[in-house]
């Protein structure tokens with residue numbers, strides 16, 4: 121089962137940082153105690169900031185707030201093209217040895233850790249005396265609440281293997297990359313040194329990666345020869361002070377056709393009232409990504425899900441627990457095997473990750489597989505296409521008793537999944553009431569949300585079973 125804790129991630133908080141503090145809590149502290157005024161800097165650089173937009177304390181950190189009503193469609197912040205921080209250097213900079221050393225380091229970074237690539241540029245600017253972006257960088261948080269900085273015990277406290285493996289992967293990468301960076305830069309001439317002669321360690325690299333993953337936006341970069349745009353991550357000073365909501369009142373617009381390619385934050389069709397927070401939608405992400413990249417968890421997140429593995433032994437156990445034993449769980453009939461292959465649940469390239477939660481509630485492939493495995497009527501199954509078999513809103517396509525058996529098996533899978541968490545939801549809730557550290561609380565909140573999601577799915581499926589069973593008894 122994927123909810124079992126399989127290994128411990130090596131947390132970066134165990135690495136003694138030389139250049140930045142590892143997160144001890146959810147601090148709103150900035151890199152320097154009294155950083156320059158970001159709004160003034162943006163305006164001085166030719167940007168626009170609506171006069172009612174101000175930076176204010178919010179959610180253990182900072183955010184943007186409206187100090188007066190702002191009409192629909194107003195521009196809130198406009199950044200000229202030279203303000204966003206991107207990895208690509210200006211023509212003048214690209215001639216420099218320090219930039220080409222940065223490119224060489226970036227070649228060690230896997231594509232999925234793109235935040236580290238831009239993070240190298242951020243570290244370079246952070247180390248550079250008189251950097252153009254100093255007003256921005258000095259306003260960045262000093263620490264991040266992402267799990268790569270958790271103590272080992274709090275990583276264990278997450279209790280969820282798919283996230284543990286991601287955290288572990290990032291920690292391992294940072295520790296290895298730290299070594300690679302040290303070797304690459306130790307003998308460089310000072311003018312070629314990417315960080316102005318300063319040492320960086322895994323903790324500084326982790327700081328930079330987290331700064332980027334929690335604040336960068338992927339927007340259109342330079343044009344390709346065919347006129348299309350390359351999507352590039354960039355840090356958008358001040359705009360990145362907006363916190364997240366799934367019901368945002370602001371949106372980012374990128375002007376592509378103007379000569380200067382400005383970035384805008386607009387109040388789209390919504391009138392902003394005085395004291396409203398200015399909120400952007402960071403994306404319809406699950407809590408794993410919110411925690412990994414941004415260091416927070418959204419309660420009752422409609423996009424959250426629990427990952428399980430499609431496994432015949434697990435289905436057997438679930439079937440048994442639900443009082444539905446079928447030899448077909450472990451040995452599906454040849455025509456059932458064919459459908460399982462079409463569902464990509466059998467065969468060499470099978471994708472066995474399935475999920476509960478999110479808008480679908482039950483992974484369509486799991487639902488279809490159970491409906492098919494629990495049916496002995498090949499003709500009846502073949503009357504339906506896969507889309508119908510995968511859909512929970514297609515009510516009982518193979519008959520009520522088949523549907524009840526499939527849903528009860530999924531409910532039993534939920535019970536098994538819950539049983540793999542070392543603690544119960546109620547224990548977690550009472551632990552949260554005690555005085556625990558900020559990162560312990562975050563880890564507990566994360567696992568509470570996973571458990572609550574499974575319990576909600578069980579409730580929903582139980583309601584469906586009850587309603588179907590009552591229809592069945594009316595039919596007879």
Ligand SMILES: C[S@@+](CC[C@H](N)C(=O)[O-])C[C@H]1O[C@@H](n2cnc3c(N)ncnc32)[C@H](O)[C@@H]1O
Pocket residue numbers: 179180181182183261334335360361362363364365413414415416417
């Ligand atoms: C783009 S920054 C926003 C500005 C940030 N609050 C600051 O103090 O600089 C993203 C970070 O803000 C915080 N944040 C944003 N939206 C949040 C939310 N809905 N709940 C909790 N924290 C949030 C998280 O720490 C996240 O990593």
